[in-house]
Amino acid sequence: xxxxxxxxxxxxxxxxxxxxxxxxxxxxxxxxxxxxxxxxxxxxxxxxxxxxxxxxxxxxxxxxxxxxxxxxxxxx
Numbered sequence: 001x002x003x004x005x006x007x008x009x010x011x012x013x014x015x016x017x018x019x020x021x022x023x024x025x026x027x028x029x030x031x032x033x034x035x036x037x038x039x040x041x042x043x044x045x046x047x048x049x050x051x052x053x054x055x056x057x058x059x060x061x062x063x064x065x066x067x068x069x070x071x072x073x074x075x076x
Contacts (some may be wrong), residue, residue: 045063046067
């Protein structure tokens with residue numbers, strides 16, 4: 001996904017098993033990060049707008065939707 005303001009930027013570089021093998025063969029020591037994420041799913045969902053959240057599968061978003069409904073002031 002390239003946007004006009006990103007035309008001069010390189011594509012993201014992902015470390016695949018093939019890349020790891022090449023790095024090891026070249027003498028590099030490869031140690032993957034000890035964690036697989038930097039942000040939890042609830043934090044990600046909380047940062048989405050209602051419209052963005054509506055595009056997520058309900059299995060993932062239903063807890064956040066309920067949290068938002070519960071935090072709305074009661075009318076009546």
